[in-house]
Amino acid sequence: KATPTEPETVVKKYLEEVKGPPADEDCIICMEKLSSPSGYGDTCESSTIKPEMVGRLTNCQHSFHMLCMLAMYSNGNKDGSLQCPSCKTIYGEKTGTQPKGKMEVSTFPQSLPGHKDCGTIQIVYHISRGIQGPEHPNPGMPYTARGFPRYCYLPDNEKGRKVLELLRVAWKRRLIFTVGTSNTTGESNTVVWNEIHHKTEMDTNLSGHGYPDPNYLDNVLAELAAQGVTEDCLRQ
Numbered sequence: 243k244a245t246p247t248e249p250e251t252v253v254k255k256y257l258e259e260v261k262g263p264p265a266d267e268d269c270i271i272c273m274e275k276l277s278s279p280s281g282y283g284d285t286c287e288s289s290t291i292k293p294e295m296v297g298r299l300t301n302c303q304h305s306f307h308m309l310c311m312l313a314m315y316s317n318g319n320k321d322g323s324l325q326c327p328s329c330k331t332i333y334g335e336k337t338g339t340q341p342k343g344k345m346e347v348s349t350f351p352q353s354l355p356g357h358k359d360c361g362t363i364q365i366v367y368h369i370s371r372g373i374q375g376p377e378h379p380n381p382g383m384p385y386t387a388r389g390f391p392r393y394c395y396l397p398d399n400e401k402g403r404k405v406l407e408l409l410r411v412a413w414k415r416r417l418i419f420t421v422g423t424s425n426t427t428g429e430s431n432t433v434v435w436n437e438i439h440h441k442t443e444m445d446t447n448l449s450g451h452g453y454p455d456p457n458y459l460d461n462v463l464a465e466l467a468a469q470g471v472t473e474d475c476l477r478q
C-alpha cells in the first residue's frame with residue numbers, strides 16, 4: 243500500500259483557493275459566511291490552511307472554507323478522495339470500509355422473471371465475523387456477519403454483465419458492505435449492505451429484493467455511479 247497522503251495535500255489537490263469570496267454565500271459545512279472564518283477554526287488545526295481560506299472544487303465549482311473541507315476529510319476514512327457535500331461529486335477514488343471476504347461469480351442457464359431471453363449470473367458474497375478496524379464505528383469491538391453467504395442474481399445479458407464488472411470494482415474498493423446497524427434486524431456492529439442494491443431472490447420476490455424489476459439495472463448503475471463507480475473505471 244502507498245503511504246497515505248497528508249490531508250492538506252488532498253484538500254489542496256481538489257480545491258482551488260479563491261480570493262475575495264462572495265460576501266453573501268454560506269459554507270454549508272460550518273454554516274458560517276464564506277467571507278468570515280471557518281467555524282472549525284478552534285477544533286481543526288493546520289499550519290498551512292488558515293480559517294479564512296476559501297476554496298472552490300475544481301469540477302463542480304462549489305465553494306467551502308478549506309479548513310472545513312480539511313475537517314470533513316479528516317473525519318472520514320482518509321482514502322485520498324473527497325466528496326462534495328453539496329452535489330456529491332467525487333474527486334479521486336472513493337473507497338469504503340467493507341470487511342474482508344470473498345466475491346464468487348458463476349452462471350447458470352435458468353432465466354430470471356423479466357429476462358426470459360438469457361441465463362443468470364449468480365454472485366456469492368462470503369464475509370465472516372471479525373474485529374472492527376480503525377475505519378469502523380467501534381474499533382477493537384467484534385462485528386457479526388449474519389445471513390452469509392449472501393446469494394445475488396443478475397441477468398446474463400450485456401447490461402447485466404456490465405453491472406457485474408462494476409460490482410467487481412465496487413467490491414475491490416470495499417463499497418458493497420459496511421459495518422453498522424441493520425435496518426432490518428436493528429442489530430448494531432454487524433455487516434450490512436451499503437447503498438448498492440442487490441437482488442437476493444430470483445424466482446420469488448418475498449422481500450421486494452427480487453425479480454421482475456424492469457428498473458433494477460438502471461437503478462443499480464445509478465447507485466454505483468453515486469459511489470464513483472462508472473464505466474470509466476473499466477477502461478483504465
Ligand code: NAD
Nearest residue numbers: 388389423424425426427433434435437440441442449451
Ligand atoms: P439493512 O437491513 O440495514 O438494509 C440495507 C440495505 O439493504 C437497504 O437498502 C435494504 O433495502 C437492503 N436490503 C434489505 N433486505 C434485503 C434483502 N433481503 N436483499 C437485498 N437487499 C436488502 O441491511 P442488512 O441487514 O445487510 O440486510 C438485511 C437482509 O440481509 C435480510 O433481509 C436478509 O436477506 C439478510 N440477513 C439475513 C440474516 C440471517 O440470519 N439469515 C440476518 C441478517 C440479515
Ligand code: ZN
Nearest residue numbers: 269272307310
Ligand atoms: Zn465552513
Ligand code: ZN
Nearest residue numbers: 302304326329
Ligand atoms: Zn459540488
